[in-house]
Amino acid sequence: MDRKRTVHQLDTPYSTVQWPQVSHEDQETILELLCSPWLTNSSSLLSPLGHHRRSFISPSKGKRAKRRKRKGAETDTAVDAVPPAPELAKHVDLGLASISRSLERIPAEISDESPLEPYAVVFVARSGQPSAFHSHFPQMVAVASKSVPGRQPIRLVGFSAACEERLSSSLGIPRVSSIGLREGAPQTKALVEFVREHVPPVDMSWFQEVKGGQFIETKINAVEVPVGTKKQKIC
Incomplete structure (x- = not known):
């Protein structure tokens, strides 16, 4: 029979x-x-962004290749003009870091009357990656929604099935696990309306618990873990 011992840990x-x-x-x-x-x-909603990237933006080949390209460009007299990205690109953020920073800035953007609209929906591909990468999104989305009263709460959609490859193919980039879609983005009315009808807002009940001003005791978890076999010393 495996031996076990009790380990205590602090929790919120x-x-x-x-x-x-x-x-x-x-x-x-x-x-x-x-x-x-x-x-x-x-075309799909995201495919114009992928088409523009594949047609006019060369994939990065590292810093050395960029320096060589810069030196060669100095001798070129004619430079092909790159057409502007689709209008939707101004309303879409990609990547965990970029979306997290934007969620942090939403309270300041609202108070400073920033031209950027807050997010309407944040999509996250949860399958296939550690939860530590995206576990902060429910709290951040809930707090950001509280910062924009009078508006629809930001919806958070977590895809449980593997869909990174499908999203990446539509966007024309090697990998993407999260997409932030801002309010008022063109050609997104049907998508946003469907999400708001079928996805509830993030419920952050502890926010109300804090505002209640009641003392809440420290939570201590007792977890039983197996005890490993003791290694014998080799003389």
Whole structure:
């Protein structure tokens, strides 16, 4: 019989913030609206961004290649003009770090009357990556939503199925695990309305617990862990 011992660990006394529950069918519909053509011979919402990137933006080959290209450009007299990115690009943020920074800045942007609109929806591919990378999103989205009263709460969609490859292919980049879609983005009305109808806002009950001003005792967890075999000393 395996020996076990009890280990005590401190935990937050407040209620944990859970990801909104989204059914598998609704997740598939949201992915279809993001990545698949809505009508025959039409493009998906994200595909124009991927088409522009593949057509006019060369993949990065490192700093040395960039320096060589810069030296060669000094001798070139004609430079091909790159057309501007689709209008949607101004309303879309990609990557965990970029979206996290934007969520942090939302209270300041609202008070400073920034031209940037807050997010309407944040999409995160949770499958296939450690939870430490995205576990902060429910709290950050909930706090950011509290900073914009009078508006629809920011919706957080966590995809449980593997979909990074599908999102990356639509955007024309090697890898993407999160997408932030800002309020008022062009051609997103159907997607945003569907998400708001089928995905509830993030519930942050501990925020109300803190405002109540009641003392909450420290939470101590008692966890039983197996005891490993003691190594024998070799004389």
